[in-house]
Amino acid sequence: MGRETKVGKEMMDNDRIDQIIDKHQGDASSLIQILLEIQKENRWLPKEALEKVSRRLQVPLNRIQHIVTFYKAFSLVPRGRHEIHVCMGTACHVRGAPRVLDTVQDLTGIKPGETDGDLKFSLETVNCLGCCALGPVVEVNGKHHGKVAPAEIAEVLKKYD
Amino acid sequence: MPRVNSPEELEKTRQGIRSRRDPGRACVSICAGTGCLASGASEVIDAFNAEIKKQGLKAAVDTKGTGCPGFCEKGPVVVIYPEEICYLQVKPEDVAEIVSRTLKEKKVVDRLLFVDPVTNEKATCESDIPFYKNQVRNIIGDNIKMDPKNIEDYLALGGYSALAKALSRMTSEQVLEEVKKANLRGRGGGGFPTGRKWTESRNAPDKIKYVIVNADEGDPGAFMDRAILEGNPHSILEGLTIGAYAVGSHEGFIYVRQEYPLAVENVLIAIRQAEEVGLLGKNILGSGFDFTVTVHQGAGAFVSGESSALMTAIEGRVGEPRPKYIHTAVKGLWEKPSVLNNVETWANVPLIINKGADWFVRFGTEGSTGTKIFSLVGKINNTGLVEVPMGITLRDIIYKVGGGIPGGKRFKAVQTGGPSGGCIPEGKLDMKVDFDELTKAGSMMGSGGMIVMDEDTCMVDVARYFLDFLSDESCGKCVPCREGIRQMHKLLSDIGKGKGKEGDIELLEELSEVTRDASLCALGKSAPNPVLSTIRYFREEYEAHIREKRCPAYSCKELIAYHIDPDKCRACMMCLKKCPAEAIAGGKNRIHVIDQGKCTKCGTCLEVCPPRFGAVEKISGKPVPPPIPEEARTIVRESKGR
Numbered sequence: 001m002g003r004e005t006k007v008g009k010e011m012m013d014n015d016r017i018d019q020i021i022d023k024h025q026g027d028a029s030s031l032i033q034i035l036l037e038i039q040k041e042n043r044w045l046p047k048e049a050l051e052k053v054s055r056r057l058q059v060p061l062n063r064i065q066h067i068v069t070f071y072k073a074f075s076l077v078p079r080g081r082h083e084i085h086v087c088m089g090t091a092c093h094v095r096g097a098p099r100v101l102d103t104v105q106d107l108t109g110i111k112p113g114e115t116d117g118d119l120k121f122s123l124e125t126v127n128c129l130g131c132c133a134l135g136p137v138v139e140v141n142g143k144h145h146g147k148v149a150p151a152e153i154a155e156v157l158k159k160y161d
Numbered sequence: 162m163p164r165v166n167s168p169e170e171l172e173k174t175r176q177g178i179r180s181r182r183d184p185g186r187a188c189v190s191i192c193a194g195t196g197c198l199a200s201g202a203s204e205v206i207d208a209f210n211a212e213i214k215k216q217g218l219k220a221a222v223d224t225k226g227t228g229c230p231g232f233c234e235k236g237p238v239v240v241i242y243p244e245e246i247c248y249l250q251v252k253p254e255d256v257a258e259i260v261s262r263t264l265k266e267k268k269v270v271d272r273l274l275f276v277d278p279v280t281n282e283k284a285t286c287e288s289d290i291p292f293y294k295n296q297v298r299n300i301i302g303d304n305i306k307m308d309p310k311n312i313e314d315y316l317a318l319g320g321y322s323a324l325a326k327a328l329s330r331m332t333s334e335q336v337l338e339e340v341k342k343a344n345l346r347g348r349g350g351g352g353f354p355t356g357r358k359w360t361e362s363r364n365a366p367d368k369i370k371y372v373i374v375n376a377d378e379g380d381p382g383a384f385m386d387r388a389i390l391e392g393n394p395h396s397i398l399e400g401l402t403i404g405a406y407a408v409g410s411h412e413g414f415i416y417v418r419q420e421y422p423l424a425v426e427n428v429l430i431a432i433r434q435a436e437e438v439g440l441l442g443k444n445i446l447g448s449g450f451d452f453t454v455t456v457h458q459g460a461g462a463f464v465s466g467e468s469s470a471l472m473t474a475i476e477g478r479v480g481e482p483r484p485k486y487i488h489t490a491v492k493g494l495w496e497k498p499s500v501l502n503n504v505e506t507w508a509n510v511p512l513i514i515n516k517g518a519d520w521f522v523r524f525g526t527e528g529s530t531g532t533k534i535f536s537l538v539g540k541i542n543n544t545g546l547v548e549v550p551m552g553i554t555l556r557d558i559i560y561k562v563g564g565g566i567p568g569g570k571r572f573k574a575v576q577t578g579g580p581s582g583g584c585i586p587e588g589k590l591d592m593k594v595d596f597d598e599l600t601k602a603g604s605m606m607g608s609g610g611m612i613v614m615d616e617d618t619c620m621v622d623v624a625r626y627f628l629d630f631l632s633d634e635s636c637g638k639c640v641p642c643r644e645g646i647r648q649m650h651k652l653l654s655d656i657g658k659g660k661g662k663e664g665d666i667e668l669l670e671e672l673s674e675v676t677r678d679a680s681l682c683a684l685g686k687s688a689p690n691p692v693l694s695t696i697r698y699f700r701e702e703y704e705a706h707i708r709e710k711r712c713p714a715y716s717c718k719e720l721i722a723y724h725i726d727p728d729k730c731r732a733c734m735m736c737l738k739k740c741p742a743e744a745i746a747g748g749k750n751r752i753h754v755i756d757q758g759k760c761t762k763c764g765t766c767l768e769v770c771p772p773r774f775g776a777v778e779k780i781s782g783k784p785v786p787p788p789i790p791e792e793a794r795t796i797v798r799e800s801k802g803r
Contacts (some may be wrong), residue, residue: 028477029475030477032460033458033477035460063478067478070480071460071462083567090381090382090576090580091538091539094540094614095539098718099762099764101185102763106742112194122306127630128381130195130196130420131200132538132544133196133544133545134196144200150741150769151763154741
């Protein structure tokens, strides 16, 4: 959908990682902020990137592993071209989000947390997108689709290739 | 803007901004909060800019993307000043008409006004709309008047005058006393008296102290902190700086979840602007007081909103809680005394300093002073943020402000306090909403989420939903929370699937007790609330699931079936075409039948069946009638004209 993705590329630029680390003055307490920035640009965290961060910040790799597996924002595997976020917040839940999620799973063949084989879709559930008036909400590549019934989501997903 | 070096210079700058602004000048304010942006507000803003230029009004009209005024249900919200005409659900195609009719001819576009669903009366101004009329909007009322990215707007509305007052005319003790006297309680969930927390930090021996804004708003269905941070970031900075002055801190942190990119953006801009003007940094307003603020983004973990966990996260480590034998106010961030308050708590501080504790305590009840912002969501007509005085009844919030339940459905319960809160039934609607009353009813104030549920919501499913959330978010450090929640979740899932057994309710109660008593932090201690409160008020629903394998709300997937009544089906093909599972057999003039083996129970057939037929029904607790035989499926119609 016109959005540049970096899937397929082994790893983001080595220099770019250095730039991000330099921006935070190589400060170990900025570890999470640095990882967030790498995740944001590369959309996942390759092992090589983590090793580099570990070396530069003098933080053991196991601590970094602990962090990237604890927080939800990080992904250790490549992501699909299109990110689907199905909101499972309480307001969406009582307005039928589980039925929407079931339909999305049937249509894409993947479960939350997974990416399909040809890297088309990655599916995630989120705990609240904070636009409860539109519930149930599905967000695809940052675009909100509000008040979606299971039958409509099929139409929405068809538009992405 | 030049740097201001004293309270007098600040006033002069303020007067300068005000005198440059003509109060009679037309201004189009468009909500640019996350909710309205999701409904298409940025296209509306672009359309206004283009249309105003096209119609030659660029010199006479300002446009402004503002913070969230709360009426998300009717977004995008547009307010036109100076008349304060409020247009709702504005689309880009409405813009040309608004510009020519309202801005040029000074006439109102009737069809975009609020229409009262009961009286059918139209409301022109914000203040005439019942949703707003029944609120007391001390904190979020200014959001629609301000571009959060422009410090001049905040200054024009009197911003930073509380800080100037505190630094120049009050000692730090006096600031502390005023907050104590106002009896401000923490808006993040616990309701701990803010003044007491500040005093504890102030008196702690360490010289270095920190103040922190908790903006890790993780409760699903709650977004009041986001609205304040996005819409009025300077009010948080002002409150935080006043707090720092009171406790003697020179370094502050704002911990925001990365899921709120707009809040992060706006608060970073606000910090930069405040530093430029000299309202943050060295020697603020010539008082000799130094204070800096850093923003930290959370990486997505609900438990990191807990005070000790949040501080560990700021240190760059895994955000897990620790036992708090010593309060974080004494040993917190990097083992230094740290005052952590929620966004809304900080937003109240400038109001208290400016208008005084005596003014503040006029709102609310004796034990819970001031107003509280709730995020009113779920099965409610007016979804949005509502700010009301503490002590208002639930009934007034839901019916007067919220406009009641949509679709003529019956109210069943309201869930307050986030995932660790409880469900309050219809019988308690006249209860006063404050910290203590909600706790007495088995729920809690929490950060202010309020999720309304109607007759279609299953209470066992709601409890299961919250426990699912909490078991996912439990950090796993302590056993009672990790295992207790997991076991309760398993029991609730089984009950919802029709695999519940006699004794399960009692077992849930027992597990609840252990989890509550033995968990390390508030996540585990309050995790049983959803279970206990639903058992307390809706025990019969649990029993129906366990004994009759019936879901009274027709919600639990494993316990319901969809069925087409052959006597009512007119073979219109609607459900057949729309069924995503292709589970419906039939055809033109052939009565439709659902293949129960293929049905995924998505409910599409029920939604699309024309109401005049009403042939699709939900069944629970009894067997599905066998499909009618093939030969009986043909509908013989009388042909037209005979």
